[in-house]
Amino acid sequence: MTSSVGRRSCAVISPSGIADKRQLFQKESIKTEKLIITAAICGAEVTKEQNPAVPYTLEEMVREAKSAYDAGAAVIHVHVRWDDGTPTQDRERFRVVMDAIRAACPGVILIPSTGGAVGMTPEERLQPTELMPEMATLDCGTCNFGDDVFQNDMPTLRAFGKRMLENHIKPEYECFEIGHLDTALTLARKGQAPGEPMQFNFVLGVGGCTPATVPNLCYLVSQIPAGSTWTVTGIGRHAFTMAAAIAMGGNVRVGFEDELTLSRGVLAKSNGELVARVVELAKLLGREIATPDEARRILSLK
Numbered sequence: 001m002t003s004s005v006g007r008r009s010c011a012v013i014s015p016s017g018i019a020d021k022r023q024l025f026q027k028e029s030i031k032t033e034k035l036i037i038t039a040a041i042c043g044a045e046v047t048k049e050q051n052p053a054v055p056y057t058l059e060e061m062v063r064e065a066k067s068a069y070d071a072g073a074a075v076i077h078v079h080v081r082w083d084d085g086t087p088t089q090d091r092e093r094f095r096v097v098m099d100a101i102r103a104a105c106p107g108v109i110l111i112p113s114t115g116g117a118v119g120m121t122p123e124e125r126l127q128p129t130e131l132m133p134e135m136a137t138l139d140c141g142t143c144n145f146g147d148d149v150f151q152n153d154m155p156t157l158r159a160f161g162k163r164m165l166e167n168h169i170k171p172e173y174e175c176f177e178i179g180h181l182d183t184a185l186t187l188a189r190k191g192q193a194p195g196e197p198m199q200f201n202f203v204l205g206v207g208g209c210t211p212a213t214v215p216n217l218c219y220l221v222s223q224i225p226a227g228s229t230w231t232v233t234g235i236g237r238h239a240f241t242m243a244a245a246i247a248m249g250g251n252v253r254v255g256f257e258d259e260l261t262l263s264r265g266v267l268a269k270s271n272g273e274l275v276a277r278v279v280e281l282a283k284l285l286g287r288e289i290a291t292p293d294e295a296r297r298i299l300s301l302k
Ligand code: KMH
Pocket: 043, 044, 045, 112, 113, 114, 115, 116, 117, 118, 137, 138, 139, 145, 150, 174
């Protein structure tokens, strides 16, 4: 597969799960990768008042991670809370929670957050990278986040990229806005953050950011380097965009961080229920579900 970071040539949207330059609909070139499901089990913003199943404590985190894993999630995106629900980036809290999830979910891939919650300092946010996770999120720019502003200026991004290079952490490049993709590619091209093969998470539908529409998704996917992998997170009820991502060969993220209900007015009882719904959708669309080992290969993790 040809490298295009630096040359900025565009990938054709491919049903392979990995962007490449072959023509879409060329039957002989179709090789569908299995679907990687990520569960974002708690996030930093949602509360038990909104859904009593939102996990805060260690036991609740393990319960929710295991429900997602048992339902088919190969990856867990981890935020942590104190027992009263306050979001924290405390390194030791991450250590305890991630160790317990690994014990309950053998082989699972963990992607701790370096985004944390709005208002946290970059130093606070970077703490989980000291635990040498195989992956971590890298948020690619400042944006509105509901009524707040999620601050990610260039010096911050360079510091995060440097840390991930030093600690051999593969970033999941989180793009809330179309311009964030350009920033991620620039960081990689300049060697200021890990490069190919890159993994992108298009977080669409955050209030004030790029809406979760299929044309927006198609545009983003058309701009990523050959050999990249990508995931779509549809905040709220964006089943249409999720279905498009599955059909296009991308991967999906669901979970309480992004969605608290199964349908209008019906709270999900667990993250597992949200994952199970994606598994059903994937079955209808003909995609098999990746195990953690298969996901590790697809994501080029060692
Ligand atoms: N909680 C959001 C402000 C990430 O995990 O990297 C940021 C976030 C992104 O959730």
